[in-house]
Amino acid sequence: MEVVAYIGLGSNMGEKKANLKVALELLGRVPGVKLLRVAPFYRTEPVGYTDQDWFVNTVAEVETTLSPRELLAACLEVENRLGRVRGVRWGPRVIDLDLLLYNGQVIDEPALVVPHPRMHERAFVLVPLADLAPDLVIPDRGGVRELLAGVDRQVVEQL
Numbered sequence: 001m002e003v004v005a006y007i008g009l010g011s012n013m014g015e016k017k018a019n020l021k022v023a024l025e026l027l028g029r030v031p032g033v034k035l036l037r038v039a040p041f042y043r044t045e046p047v048g049y050t051d052q053d054w055f056v057n058t059v060a061e062v063e064t065t066l067s068p069r070e071l072l073a074a075c076l077e078v079e080n081r082l083g084r085v086r087g088v089r090w091g092p093r094v095i096d097l098d099l100l101l102y103n104g105q106v107i108d109e110p111a112l113v114v115p116h117p118r119m120h121e122r123a124f125v126l127v128p129l130a131d132l133a134p135d136l137v138i139p140d141r142g143g144v145r146e147l148l149a150g151v152d153r154q155v156v157e158q159l
Ligand SMILES: Nc1ncnc2c1ncn2[C@@H]1O[C@H](COP(=O)(O)OP(=O)(O)OP(=O)(O)O)[C@@H](O)[C@H]1O
Pocket: 072, 086, 089, 090, 091, 096, 097, 098, 099, 100, 110, 111, 112, 113, 114, 115, 116, 117, 118
């Protein structure tokens, strides 16, 4: 069965925009994943651990025949290919791919939580997601547009 999923991408090390472009290119080449649309890129203030460089973030809409776990594994594979090394939690990264939404499903497993547990409070996710799907409802959280209206002020500037 083909389903639509949303993947959040972020980079705050090196050539940030180029990192996102390479990650999107690799993601689109994964068998069973078709890139449908990509939101504009945004320059965003770091959230969580704030003593780090600003990020570039975007969101991709994909159609996939992969299961949620397979799609997450594909995201982690793309991170590895871009040379991501895990350090400080919420700290600097060459690339980060988060599985935000998978066909409106709710998944609560040790290694996979969908909708992504922090997406609804992150302007760097909600702003690009709203570009693609303003009317989308995040299961158990609410509509993208409404969530965005209530989110804390975080600087998110379109590039
Ligand atoms: N929806 C999801 N998307 C991506 N990773 C997830 C998801 N749910 C659970 N995980 C798990 O979380 C791990 C990713 O942690 P990671 O280091 O990328 O977190 P982070 O990006 O620092 O923080 P955050 O999760 O707040 O964005 C993955 O190894 C994966 O198993």
